Amino acid sequence: xxxxxxxxxxxxxxxxxxxxxxxxxxxxxxxxxxxxxxxxxxxxxxxxxxxxxxxxxxxxxxxxxxxxxxxxxxxxxxxxxxxxxxxxxxxxxxxxxxxxxxxxxxxxxxxxxxxxxxxxxxxxxxxxxxxxxxxxxxxxxxxxxxxxxxxxxxxxxxxxxxxxxxxxxx
Amino acid sequence: xxxxxxxxxxxxxxxxxxxxxxxxxxxxxxxxxxxxxxxxxxxxxxxxxxxxxxxxxxxxxxxxxxxxxxxxxxxxxxxxxxxxxxxxxxxxxxxxxxxxxx
Numbered sequence: 001x002x003x004x005x006x007x008x009x010x011x012x013x014x015x016x017x018x019x020x021x022x023x024x025x026x027x028x029x030x031x032x033x034x035x036x037x038x039x040x041x042x043x044x045x046x047x048x049x050x051x052x053x054x055x056x057x058x059x060x061x062x063x064x065x066x067x068x069x070x071x072x073x074x075x076x077x078x079x080x081x082x083x084x085x086x087x088x089x090x091x092x093x094x095x096x097x098x099x100x101x102x103x104x105x106x107x108x109x110x111x112x113x114x115x116x117x118x119x120x121x122x123x124x125x126x127x128x129x130x131x132x133x134x135x136x137x138x139x140x141x142x143x144x145x146x147x148x149x150x151x152x153x154x155x156x157x158x159x160x161x162x163x164x165x166x167x168x169x170x
Numbered sequence: 171x172x173x174x175x176x177x178x179x180x181x182x183x184x185x186x187x188x189x190x191x192x193x194x195x196x197x198x199x200x201x202x203x204x205x206x207x208x209x210x211x212x213x214x215x216x217x218x219x220x221x222x223x224x225x226x227x228x229x230x231x232x233x234x235x236x237x238x239x240x241x242x243x244x245x246x247x248x249x250x251x252x253x254x255x256x257x258x259x260x261x262x263x264x265x266x267x268x269x270x271x272x
Contacts, residue, residue, distance in 0.1 A: 029259075057262070060264055061260070061262035063258065063259065067231075074254075077190075083179070086259050091265065092263070093264075093265055106181035108183075109181060111261075
């Protein structure tokens with residue numbers, strides 16, 4: 001059974017995909033700004049790339065640059081939003097959290113992964129740490145939900161999506 | 171003593187009654203953090219280590235500048251400053267050893 005529901009505008013999701021491909025062979029990373037409904041549903045209004053501050057092995061490591069974190073934390077507050085999660089890419093492996101992902105994760109945030117970013121079977125899944133174990137979230141695009149995420153102007157979908165994972169046409 | 175606003179990251183808010191920011195006062199960053207942990211014991215070990223030093227995976231920024239470059243816990247701040255606790259946000263695919271977990 002899937003846990004928390006996370007709703008992301010498909011165009012915002014596309015920003016992570018584009019940044020993941022541009023960053024190759026390194027991993028890309030960033031933060032997600034949004035809000036959380038009373039029922040726990042996470043609504044992502046902005047998917048923002050940040051600098052990868054990892055100093056070594058950036059092909060399989062990421063670290064959101066702390067200066068970017070502070071800047072985006074401030075922007076989120078000005079917009080009435082908050083940092084609701086982190087996203088990063090796995091250039092060659094699937095969108096499942098690695099041991100390093102688990103070791104670096106914090107409870108209370110969504111962890112969205114762009115898997116197989118260097119390949120044609122790129123896909124996106126989202127996870128959340130619960131009792132020190134990653135549980136997959138139910139990832140839904142606004143197009144699927146038919147809803148509007150506050151702060152995001154809806155435009156026509158440019159990315160195909162399907163369940164259970166969100167697969168992105170290359 | 172200066173008065174400032176301390177911004178908390180989402181994962182730490184649960185230990186501070188859900189507050190996203192708190193009014194704080196102190197001589198420097200270290201004094202603010204020690205008072206914070208005293209008032210919110212659930213934060214013990216999450217910001218400062220057993221020796222009272224800033225944990226390796228935590229940064230504090232003072233008005234957008236890393237406190238480590240301003241004297242660390244001794245860094246002073248002005249009235250009206252914004253202090254931000256920044257957790258290390260890191261991970262990676264472990265592609266070199268292929269280690270993955272569900």
